[in-house]
Amino acid sequence: MATPTPPKKILLAEDVRAISLRVSHALETHGYLVKVAEDGEECLEQIEEFKPDLLVLDLIMPKMNGLEVLRHLRAQQATQHLPVIVTTAKDYSTELQHIQQTGPVDVLIKPFDPELLLGKLEQYFQEVATTRGVTHRPQQPAGMEQYAPVLDTKRPHVRLWGTRGSIPVCGARYAQHGGNTTCFEYNSGKERLIFDAGSGLREAGLSFLAGGPCHVHLFVSHTHWDHIQGFPFFSPIYVPGFEITVYGERGFGKNIESLLCGQMDRDYFPIQREDLRAKINFVFLDDEPVKIGDVTVTREFTQHPGATVGFKVQHAGRSVVFMPDNEFLQGYTGSPAVLTRDTDLVVPYEPILKFLDGVDLLVHEAQYLPTDYPKRIGWGHSNLATACAMTKLTGVKRWIVVHHDPDHDDPALHSKLNLTRQILREIGHPIEVVHGYDGMSEYL
Structure with missing residues (x-):
């Protein structure tokens, strides 16, 4: 037996x-x-x-x-x-x-x-x-030179310090994607540019301290709380020798200095504006590009309540767009497959589409599922299906989805990413798309 x-x-x-x-x-x-x-x-x-x-x-x-x-x-x-x-x-x-x-x-x-x-x-x-030995890897021949490449950290790269919208979240359900609100970095290898000051800005600031005093360029897409709440916790503003230049729009209800530093009122925060030791400059954006070394930054207004912009970084022959809040085709709930640049509903968005044309990397939201969107029209965030259509209409090469809804935990986001890829295949634009997560970095 x-x-x-x-x-x-x-x-x-x-x-x-x-x-x-x-x-x-x-x-x-x-x-x-x-x-x-x-x-x-x-x-x-x-x-x-x-x-x-x-x-x-x-x-x-x-x-x-x-x-x-x-x-x-x-x-x-x-x-x-x-x-x-x-x-x-x-x-x-x-x-x-x-x-x-x-x-x-x-x-x-x-x-x-x-x-x-x-x-x-x-x-x-x-x-x-x-079979025999299937689990064993071949032994390295004696005397063979060991190949040991070292990552070139001076290459241009991007890093996501915060990828949530609305409010930070925490807990085991969010362990993979993280819970910090919006903060994105472009590192040219020489200059470090930060976009938005959500709660992820805290960890970004700690990384700046490790390198010693420098000039930090902080671009603010708009001043809703989830995009500025990390500023009081940005360590470099308290350290002599650092210089921080903050770029923002004129169209905010208050000037950008009052909005950022107003969070440090005595009723809210134990440290006040006068306690900041770094040199802090506030600059209004206009239609002229911002030049920082060999990096060029331009902006375009998006569909979102208040004065809200997306930013384009052009450097070393590549283009990266950061546009976390944008309700593309506000109110549209139909199929993305039928949309063209000549569609009547699409034509008013031509400035945004032209801004995105052919970019190498797009960091853009897709906060709502098509089934959820009808109840959230006008809230300033994209329907997943129309965001997919936007990438096709502009020929975007790669897409990192950000501004995750605080109600979307890791399993929900996994399912959502599969749906995104399905829609992109169905409309004939199967580009590489991933969900951003806190700490994610990519070399360009």
């Missing part, structure tokens, strides 16, 4: 409880023995105790992220060949190549159907049963 084959042991490292419950239930239903780790440190502990046959590893976790876990596993003789399937909502090709270098069996882009994972597990264990 044949001895029964013991069930394969799967360790699921996933900090979002709704996802871990769904996936572990599917695996257990198909005969796998499953344990769950909710952070990177617990994952390493469970590997030692549980001794899994395979690890399903989320890339973004508390305490220790997935890449750190992978590096630790590959550095230990006992775990250097442990098969790993990485799950991640970040699908940038360069990052996936880096993940593959650490030896995972496969990578799944979130959100995914548990059936897809089950299929990959079945295929993997079948191959292991019929």
